[in-house]
Amino acid sequence: MHLSVLVLTVIFEIIIIGGVTLVLNRRSTSRGDDFATASRSLPAIAIAATQALTCLGGGHIMGMPGAASAFGVAALWYQIASGIMIVLMMCVSGPWIRRLGFSNIPDMFSKMFDKRTGILISAFCCASCFGVLTCELQGVGSVVSAITGSPIALGVLIGGIIGLLYVIFGGMEQVGWVNVFNAIFMYVGVFIAILYLNGVIDGGWVSVNEYYINNGEQWKLELFSNGETWRVYIIGTLVAGMFNQMVAGQSGQISASAKNVKTLRRAALYAVPMNTIFGAMMIALYMGTSVMPQYTSIPGSPGFQNMAMIVGELPVWLAAWVLAAFAAAMLSTVAVQLLTLATIFVQTIYCNYWKKDATPKQQTKYIRIVILVVFLLGTGMGAILPEVSAAMTWLFAWLLPGCWMFIFGIWWKRSKAAAFWSLLICGVFNCIWSFTSLPALVHLEGNNNSIGLLVVSILVYVVIAALDKNAEGPFKKKYIENRNACVADDLVK
Secondary structure, three states: OOHHHHHHHHHHHHHHHHHHHHHHHHHOOOOOOHHHHHHHOEOHHHHHHHHHHHOOOHHHHOHHHHHHHHHHHHHHHHHHHHHHHHHHHHHHHHHHHHHHOOOOHHHHHHHHOOHHHHHHHHHHHHHHHHHHHHHHHHHHHHHHHHHHOOOHHHHHHHHHHHHHHHHHOOHHHHHHHHHHHHHHHHHHHHHHHHHHHHHHOOOOOHHHHHHHHHOOOHHHHOOOOOHHHHHHHHHHHHHHHHHHHHHOHHHHHHHHOEOOHHHHHHHHHHHHHHHHHHHHHHHHHHHHHOOOHHHHOOOOOHHHHHHHHHHHHOOHHHHHHHHHHHHHHHHHHHHHHHHHHHHHHHHHHHHHHOOOOOOHHHHHHHHHHHHHHHHHHHHHHHHHOOOOHHHHHHHHHOOHHHHHHHHHHHHOOEOHHHHHHHHHHHHHHHHHHHHOOHHHHOOOOOOOHHHHHHHHHHHHHHHHHHHOOOOEOOHHHHHHHOHHHOOOHHHOO
């Protein structure tokens, strides 16, 4: 039991969240959409930190050690994909979301295609968000379990409560500024830990390379690895990682919160290294752990072994710092998923179809209520389900059809039929791919559903749009010709 580490970890997070919330409350002004999009006022540093940390979490902290265990340095391809993904989010899809003035992806798709497509993409976004939320809460639970030896369910509950505090008071503005402080806190702590481990590992970091070479696994030290790794891991990871978040619910809402398009693009310069370097650090930490048999012999996943090494080898203050940093990365994702799910449900569904006369103040109230409901559901599911951290790339792939719908709709053709049937057909195809022997038949075993979805989503949209006599021209052209017909209602002049 390492209760002192757990207590310090929780205190670190509460101080940051409480301090930021207090400052924001003192200078807060009442604006219509403050809660969901921070009045579209966040500066580049807050946007960068939020996009970077939202795309960090259990997939890195618990998943990257597993990938490093199986594939070595080639696990960096997950981070390369993540860096490209951030550029696409903040320099391709993000500017359109911000320019058009919508607070989320489904509202934009409703305007670009039709309302039934908006509702359907809402289901995809919400399902993906809820899946990611569950994985992240389990990740926090694993951190707490590694510290205390307690059941993961306790950590899920603790993580859920802190994630709730992360967002419930100030919405996106609170999340943005908490993330700025957490990003600084996170990087400094993990960097110090890596330096400290040079004195802990017998022979220092140089001996880690020698360990793999002497064991005939030099390929694990090479970024390009070998053909088998490309087949079962790298290609699928690249496809899923690069494209899914362009139209993910959380990325759209963060982009909508930027001051302007220029701010969003400038933020990409900070967000890419902020996100990708962290993954490299996680690979380094596990590869250090892998030469310590006292930890690799512990039952459980490589991510759990990594946690055990951190608690066992680092001094209490540094272990608490690093684990609080890990928790911050996951809690940022938890907070944004909670806010995104609530915003889509309230603004895209409830206030569009039932409570059309809801005031901004009422919408904020409804969003807070839904956040609480999703928090209860997410913590409950995270506590009772088996560990599903390995599902992160699988969850990402579900949004690939939306990515290509967006690309084709903006720059080629907008077909309502193609958009609607792309989502339905790709959803069915993903289930078939995931729960049958189809991947083995095409020699794409492993986490490669993204490859199948890439082919099917492009093929279905292109064929149906090409044959659709009612297809309209690109949305970009329509925006240039008649801006008021494309933007959100509150931006119409």
